[in-house]
Amino acid sequence: MTWPRLVRGELRKLTTTKLPWGFLAVLILFAGIDAAVVVWGTDMDGSKTFISTAEDQQSLMAFAFNAMLGTGLFGAIAVAREYGHNTVVPMFLTSPKRSRAVLAQLTAVLLGGAVLGLVGQALIISGVALALPSTAYGFLVSAGNVTQLLAASTLAGATGAVLGAGLGAAIRNLGGAATAVVLALFMLPPLAVQLFNDAASWIPPTLGGVISGVSTEVTLWAAIAALLAYGLVPAAIGLLAVQRRDVV
Amino acid sequence: MYSLQIENLTKRYRHDVVVDDLSFTVQPGRVTGFLGPNGAGKSTTMKILLDLASASRGRATFGPTRYRDLDDPTRTVGVVLEPNAFHPGRSGRNHLRILADGAGIDPARIEQVLEMAGIAYAADRRVGAYSLGMRQRLGIAAALLGDPPVLVLDEPGNGLDPQGIRWLRDLLRARAAAGGLVFVSSHLLAEVEHLADEVVVISHGRLVATGSLSTLRKAGVSVHTPEPRPLTRILTDAGAAVHAAPGGRLVVRGLPIAEIGDRACAAGIALHELAPEAGSLEELFLDWTDADKPAGAPAAAAKAPNEPQTEVVPL
16 A cells, blocks of 8 residues: 555645645635725726626636646646755655656645645635625525536646646756746647637636636536646656656 | 675766776675765765666666565665755654655654654754754654665765764664664765775776775785885886885785785895785775776775785775
């Protein structure tokens, strides 16, 4: 039963530094900003129609893409710092079969990303729900759609974390890995859309909207499959890179 | 009991040969020092042994088994490699907890090794606030976590104060006395002299001497001659290391005492003294690793002039 032990060790790594607390602080900030938008924000005409329907409120609260971007950075930092601090040495000494060690690390980061995505979405929903009574509108989103938002951000958070972890393992440098995450999720997709119009349906912001139920560009299952690919491809690259490289 | 076997090990980085056809064996029950100048290939050899780096050729194994194929590596081999392989924001105790989690070691063992390493008082402090010596002690505590019969330690004495050095020496000698294998690299020659039973010396990635330290230390010959220059040339050409010593003597290493006498006689050079001379490890090390010599030159051979060759591997 080596692998569960390794996952437990990797989870302890994540929870014994300030990294998750830093990301939690950012999530609370996001939730506060959303709540402030509800309280003080208006449309161009001074009205609050942007929160007047259930769809509008669901769209405002949809956090999946932001969760993916944020946990992408989380995963990249969690893995790349292992190389920066050389803690990868005791990791591979404990588990010299590197694929096991890296899969355990990816699993732990996936779980961490999922929790961050879920908590982030829950905080945003709570912030908006608490802010709405200060307006003329109530909380209109159904329980089913709230559940979809939570599930979407959890999935996007997990996927983003695996994407970041894969890039972190492949690149190893903290700054380089974080930059690669921003490029992969934030900079390159718009460029791809410029080159290929059809790509607009498959970029992470669109896919995040689809799984959150606020967009119908592609089917839900196609969006889930595409999001998983965004995570799995960098993870596979990272896994292969770690197998082949010397730890120096 | 495990032995450690390095067989024809070679490591190339592009055109640089860092480890060059290295072969030696380390036996349990002894402390074996692994010596060499900076860049000699010691750390690379250890990394290949521990499957952190791949060999271009050859094998490095524990008994017949590669590190990656050991059933329970943490309980078999304790390792100190990188002095700063810690997250600075994590406590020492949590660092050990992570290792114990991964290896399935009873958490009670963490307290034992913290006490053993003398850092229990600082276990809950961030490692970033540790001194180099404390980090080194934490690294040694981590190596002992699985109570392994084999210890592979790269410069474990770095940063330790005199009490720490004494503690480490006692610890390693006790492990060896209990039948464990202790393989320790160090550039602190005086410390190795106190600690090691055997040494393996490499230079430019190649083995230059290996054997019992007590035998190797006797592998010098004191020569007194009225013609030191021609004798020096003859002996140097034969592959010996020759140094001027106080009193007009020469100290010759790398040739048996009889061969020195024979060569002097053949050249018609009178000898007024020809006697075994023990050298310090530092003198020996400098002879073996003389940068001007080609790697692995026979001058580095550590032949005992007046003892059987069984404990020394002449090269």
